[in-house]
Amino acid sequence: MVSDVRTTIQELKELVAAFARERDWDQFHSPKNLSMALAVEAAELMELFQWKTEQQSWQVTSDPDLSHRVSEELADITYFALNLCNRLNIDLASTFMAKLEQNAAKYPADRVRGKAAKYTDYP
Numbered sequence: 001m002v003s004d005v006r007t008t009i010q011e012l013k014e015l016v017a018a019f020a021r022e023r024d025w026d027q028f029h030s031p032k033n034l035s036m037a038l039a040v041e042a043a044e045l046m047e048l049f050q051w052k053t054e055q056q057s058w059q060v061t062s063d064p065d066l067s068h069r070v071s072e073e074l075a076d077i078t079y080f081a082l083n084l085c086n087r088l089n090i091d092l093a094s095t096f097m098a099k100l101e102q103n104a105a106k107y108p109a110d111r112v113r114g115k116a117a118k119y120t121d122y123p
């Protein structure tokens with residue numbers, strides 16, 4: 001059974017590659033098109049929360065239909081992110097960890113705890 005606990009990023013990347021290959025869609029999957037498709041899917045996710053208050057946006061946890069739609073948009077975003085990684089030979093796990101370390105240096109926990117400002121705004 002597929003789950004976050006049991007499935008690797010590499011396995012998902014291989015499923016994405018096979019899905020596109022079986023449909024002869026790689027010809028359409030330039031970095032430009034994939035980055036745009038990713039942004040469109042991110043906008044579809046945002047649309048689900050558009051005009052809701054902060055409080056209402058939390059109701060996704062108690063609304064099965066909305067929760068399902070949010071999950072599907074996140075899956076669409078992931079599909080295009082992994083597809084772009086495939087096309088550009090990006091190792092997502094190592095890149096993710098490097099970026100997390102960069103952000104940890106930009107936002108030292110003892111300096112930014114409980115604050116939402118951008119790193120350039122800290123003295």
Ligand SMILES: [Mg+2]
Pocket residue numbers: 041044072073076
């Ligand atoms: Mg979508």
